[in-house]
Amino acid sequence: MKEILSGNEAVARGAFEAGVKVASAYPGTPSTEILENIIQYREIDASWAPNEKVALEVGIGAAFGGARALVAMKHVGVNVAADPLFTLSYTGVKGGLVLVTADDPELHSSQNEQDNRNYAKFVKVPMLEPSDSQECKEFTRLALEISEQFDTPVMLRTTTRISHSKSVVTLAEPVKGLAEPRLTRDPAKYVMLPGNARIRHHFVEERLQKLIEFGETLAINRMEIRDEAIGVITAGVSYQYVREVLPAASVLKLGMVYPLPKGLIRTFAAKVKKLYVVEELDPFIEELVRGLGIEVVGKEIIPICGELTPGILRKAFASVAGVVATHESPLQIDKLPGRPPNMCPGCPHRGVFYALNRQKAFVTGDIGCYTLGFMPPLSAMDTCICMGASIGNATGITKVLSPEERKKVVAVIGDSTFLHSGITALLDMAYNKAPATVLLLDNRITAMTGRQENPASGFTLMGEETFQVDFPQLIAALGIKHVRTIDPYDLEETMLVLKEEMEREEPSVIITQRACVLIKRDGVFERGTAHGVGIELCIGCKACLKLGCPAIVWQPAEGKKGRAYIDPLLCTGCGVCAQLCKFSAIGAKHE
């Protein structure tokens, strides 16, 4: 049976076919759809964890219990999970454990483009890298087998072009006869006190040597000998581009990118006249090849920043016979307005950022849809580092500013991001008495990655009802005395409360509570009556345009003053723009 699957769907299928029992993840582009798809296989207990560290720890527990486990995250998520990961390398596993790291070359939806192949080397665990959806499925299963065979976690690295591209996959039946999970006590292996860990470090080094040997004959490390004039070592999606641009070249396709098979690389290098490495981001393979004393061309011609494309390779290999160098189009087109993403019509964040802009707040930002508050005309974000950073950044900056200036500092963080890694930072703010203001933008969902449930939404990934985190109670328990909850659709209240709390010389939290307009579950988000602009009342002052709402369109008029128009199909009736109109031109009553 053949299906067209994305890389993420294929990883989920691979987990099912490999008999995975537990899957845990925190959503993050481009990894999110792995867990969203894994729930169709009801044999697997799949859950959203509050962050990647917890997700990995859940996976470790399942593996120690003897079951196969899958943990998935985006590349920067591995930074969060790094603490357990490094020691997991020492303990090894019982049931297989695969950690999927979905990297994002080109930063399509990320704050950096770190190359997580470096983690495999740092942690001293094997890493597999598929180059299409079929391999995503097969490598997931292989990763779990290697994990059990060598007593190690195995990393599976995808990139956005693999995670989100679709290709044809042949499905198979799930494996049978895996051992039943049960408790096993083995403190020398699982209790990493110095005395035990010292011994395990030797195990890790021996395991690595065995894995190098294993890689020499592993079928997914494959020589394809064609024309011997050019040989290319490559992996992942780059393999596809090499085949496209240099169809005649010989290729060493590495399915396991760490540890690298030194003998196989030497054999391949000896077979070809000129050797290249084609890889995205860091010269990871290239440096090892150089370390073997082999002459090779890599980052001299292949860019280190951004993702590769067939066009970039064409340019890089322009001197090679048969490669058409140019990828510049002969077509000249006019300069056009850009089309960056925007907050949705009715987004509850919009009024909040309008208020922050008006208060001239210095906004330490965070990761979520609301990072779009950076964009004009809202233009109200001054920093954005990583998940949860807003609160610590605000605490730090208030420590160095004058009492007058530090009143301007406001941290903004979403509900899911706060639960991910904002809680400890808020505890620090309360404990160390930093007089900043935190805006907790509670839209009842993890919105940015496409509406995933979280501990504040009341539902699990499997769709079961569960408790909802009580934010005011949680925040009070952390030691914050001033906690106020407001409706961000009420602009006057939002402005007033923000002003008051910014003035306060003590830590405070404002919870802005309104559901994301994209939540489909009944009774969470209710669409209001679409608003309109009264032609006779609008004087064309453009005050409403300062919200940057996609439903409000400026209509210029020849020789006369233009006016605003509201698209009734897009407007959700949130009413924020109506509160900005001094001429009462906007309202639900107008058509």
Added chain:
Amino acid sequence: MSDRITNILLVGVGGQGILLASEILSETFKLAGFDVKKSEIHGMSQRGGSVVSHVRFGKRVNSPIIREGEADILFGFELLETYRYLPLVKLGGKVVANDLQIAPPSVLIGQESYPEGLAEKIRSLFPDFLLVDGLGLATAAGNPKTANTVLLGAVSTQLDIDEKYWMAALEKMVPTKALEANKKAFQLGRTL
């Protein structure tokens, strides 16, 4: 089967249903016995940003993305985005677009204006450009929500794929209650 690969680029604005259209295309090619790959970037797609989906089919497809200047067909869901991606189309390629304008943020707030005469500009570069009144035709056929399917029908005539595969893909990908309306819209597009 020849080794030739056909490259189709779908472009438009997040939320327009581009991903579903590219899924239907891919399914059709798979059913017709081809290797197929498609690629697009999600994440920001439902927030009104520019969206591009690459679909490639043939005997064997390597790269999931189309080389610059080698799209055989540009399938545009919005005029400005159609014009923006013309340099990715090969000379002599086919351009089919929906006659629809969606203002980008800078136009909404009155900083820039929506470019005029885009259809004429596209036609001057691609003389057999097919501009389709997707919404008008879909409304006339009884369901304004099937505008994308009318366009899909128009694109289908550019490809040598038996109609039964298109129908089978629609049956698999479109919810049952909307299937008849979409089949009708598809047939209407095929007459353009």
